[in-house]
Amino acid sequence: MHCPVQFDEADWSVVFDVDKELARRTRERLMRELEDPSTVSADGHFSDVVFGRVMPAQGKRYWRGIP
Numbered sequence: 001m002h003c004p005v006q007f008d009e010a011d012w013s014v015v016f017d018v019d020k021e022l023a024r025r026t027r028e029r030l031m032r033e034l035e036d037p038s039t040v041s042a043d044g045h046f047s048d049v050v051f052g053r054v055m056p057a058q059g060k061r062y063w064r065g066i067p
Contacts, residue, residue, distance in 0.1 A: 004063040
């Protein structure tokens with residue numbers, strides 16, 4: 001994940017996604033794993049809050065940072 005908005009917009013790709021469809025499927029698979037409420041994740045690309053959880057909400061997902 002390069003940007004927290006990708007949790008809500010899994011189809012959004014970045015220039016580094018050489019195979020955009022494979023990257024999208026990988027993001028989807030990763031997000032399904034991270035939706036477990038006991039899972040805390042770290043993402044070095046998120047400059048403001050590195051640690052957090054993926055939260056499902058109304059059929060979408062979002063990144064909830066842990067300060």
